[in-house]
Amino acid sequence: MDNQKWEPKIVAFVCNWCTYTGADLAGTSRMKYPANTKMIRVMCSGSVDPVFILKAFERGADGILVSGCHPNDCHYNAGNFHARRRWDFFHELLDFIGIEKGRLQFSWISASEGKKFADVVSKVTKDIKAMGPFTNYQKMNSEFTALFPEEANADSEIINQIKETVL
Amino acid sequence: MKELREHAKELLEKGEVSAVIGYSQVSEKRTKPIIVTDPQDTDQLVFNEYCLNNLAVYLTKARIKVSCRTKDKTLKLAVTAKPCDVHSVVALIQENQIHREDIHIISFNCHGVAKDFGFEFSGDNIASKCINCETHKPLYFDKIFGEEKETPKASDDAMERIQEIERMSHQERFEFFKNEFDKCIKCYACRAVCPLCYCQRCITDKTIPRWIESSSHMRGNFAWNIVRAFHLSGRCTGCGECERACPVDIPLSLLNRRMAIKAKKSFSYVSGRSLETPTLVGSFNEKDNDELFM
Numbered sequence: 126m127d128n129q130k131w132e133p134k135i136v137a138f139v140c141n142w143c144t145y146t147g148a149d150l151a152g153t154s155r156m157k158y159p160a161n162t163k164m165i166r167v168m169c170s171g172s173v174d175p176v177f178i179l180k181a182f183e184r185g186a187d188g189i190l191v192s193g194c195h196p197n198d199c200h201y202n203a204g205n206f207h208a209r210r211r212w213d214f215f216h217e218l219l220d221f222i223g224i225e226k227g228r229l230q231f232s233w234i235s236a237s238e239g240k241k242f243a244d245v246v247s248k249v250t251k252d253i254k255a256m257g258p259f260t261n262y263q264k265m266n267s268e269f270t271a272l273f274p275e276e277a278n279a280d281s282e283i284i285n286q287i288k289e290t291v292l
Numbered sequence: 293m294k295e296l297r298e299h300a301k302e303l304l305e306k307g308e309v310s311a312v313i314g315y316s317q318v319s320e321k322r323t324k325p326i327i328v329t330d331p332q333d334t335d336q337l338v339f340n341e342y343c344l345n346n347l348a349v350y351l352t353k354a355r356i357k358v359s360c361r362t363k364d365k366t367l368k369l370a371v372t373a374k375p376c377d378v379h380s381v382v383a384l385i386q387e388n389q390i391h392r393e394d395i396h397i398i399s400f401n402c403h404g405v406a407k408d409f410g411f412e413f414s415g416d417n418i419a420s421k422c423i424n425c426e427t428h429k430p431l432y433f434d435k436i437f438g439e440e441k442e443t444p445k446a447s448d449d450a451m452e453r454i455q456e457i458e459r460m461s462h463q464e465r466f467e468f469f470k471n472e473f474d475k476c477i478k479c480y481a482c483r484a485v486c487p488l489c490y491c492q493r494c495i496t497d498k499t500i501p502r503w504i505e506s507s508s509h510m511r512g513n514f515a516w517n518i519v520r521a522f523h524l525s526g527r528c529t530g531c532g533e534c535e536r537a538c539p540v541d542i543p544l545s546l547l548n549r550r551m552a553i554k555a556k557k558s559f560s561y562v563s564g565r566s567l568e569t570p571t572l573v574g575s576f577n578e579k580d581n582d583e584l585f586m
């Protein structure tokens with residue numbers, strides 16, 4: 126791939142109460158940051174299951190950011206404390222099996238830290254650009270999709286069905 | 293052996309337990325798990341170097357079976373457990389899956405078990421967990437049998453293999469595990485034998501949405517093996533059953549051990565050693581290391 130033209134896909138799982146609001150502030154303050162990051166709003170950094178991370182990698186993410194409220198600021202009191210221990214293990218496990226630590230990054234960003242949000246997103250984008258596309262995982266995905274297209278897309282089909290019936 | 297059988301018989305006759313989970317001899321160097329509910333059957337119970345299975349797995353997974361057989365709802369169970377299997381029992385109690393007062397632990401002074409059935413127990417055929425075992429005596433028990441004996445000398449290369457992997461580049465590590473996980477046939481034997489994989493409904497069985505594909509293609513295999521290792525992080529007691537059960541010899545204990553090293557190094561925690569401490573991943577400390585977070 127031509128690294129000049131290639132732009133990384135980054136997924137950010139951000140908590141509703143702090144980081145998402147911080148991102149909003151960055152937006153309303155018209156701060157500039159790279160547009161590679163797609164945000165997924167969750168209720169708490171503690172509600173991000175590691176399978177979300179794997180799914181995102183499977184579906185082509187080059188890098189992932191998980192961000193929540195600062196310790197002691199969690200709106201569910203302890204969600205981020207639980208998350209911190211879990212992520213520590215998960216991060217080390219991924220590193221051991223060969224996924225560089227920079228592919229999955231973490232931050233605490235409060236609702237008032239619009240500037241920090243812009244800085245973190247810029248840093249993650251820069252890191253991932255330096256690392257290049259995450260072909261290891263993406264290759265597994267394209268092989269799988271070619272072999273079992275139905276199974277590979279089964280979940281998105283179900284989600285679409287649910288959307289059609291419920292919404 | 294005689295004392296063990298008499299003890300088990302007494303427990304059942306007095307109605308102190310509904311069942312005794314133990315080992316019975318299949319052939320000279322092979323045993324199998326049995327669940328004894330009839331006092332007459334206690335003469336099948338044995339304990340020796342060929343008792344490889346970790347019977348703690350039945351404390352959660354066989355409860356319903358025993359319950360049906362004995363029509364007993366309260367279900368006090370006796371389990372014959374090697375000192376390392378006691379760690380699993382402790383972890384299950386810590387995680388509120390069973391209550392200490394419902395479990396009667398029959399343990400042994402242990403000098404190791406064979407690595408494989410069918411071969412003479414010796415330094416060449418000893419389970420790797422036994423080589424550097426620090427608990428030849430159980431930490432918790434209600435009854436203990438067996439005399440203390442020397443553990444055969446052997447060398448354990450697990451640590452070396454972990455260090456070898458850590459010396460590799462990320463690309464090489466990825467290739468290494470890709471090749472290993474590629475062999476996985478999604479039989480879930482690793483899950484079935486693990487005392488700590490007790491979820492009534494495993495995440496890999498969930499279909500809406502399907503997080504982990506059930507066909508044994510690389511994508512699902514990767515996700516499964518990562519999730520399995522992660523769910524056991526800080527919980528695995530290192531019994532080695534998953535690796536022994538895996539029909540395609542994926543070195544699952546490399547992952548488990550690596551995570552146990554992490555738990556020890558970062559949190560001074562070893563799973564299943566104390567009934568007084570909360571579980572590692574079920575608790576937190578406000579002062580936990582914050583370096584990971586920007």
Ligand code: SF4
Binds near residue numbers: 482487524532535
């Ligand atoms: S993960 Fe494997 S070694 Fe660890 S407790 Fe489960 S079966 Fe035993």
Ligand code: SF4
Binds near residue numbers: 488491494495520523
């Ligand atoms: S793999 Fe995870 S979800 Fe499945 S049984 Fe084990 S601990 Fe539970």
Ligand code: SF4
Binds near residue numbers: 475482540
């Ligand atoms: S026992 Fe081995 S082959 Fe079977 S599911 Fe587990 S890792 Fe895969």
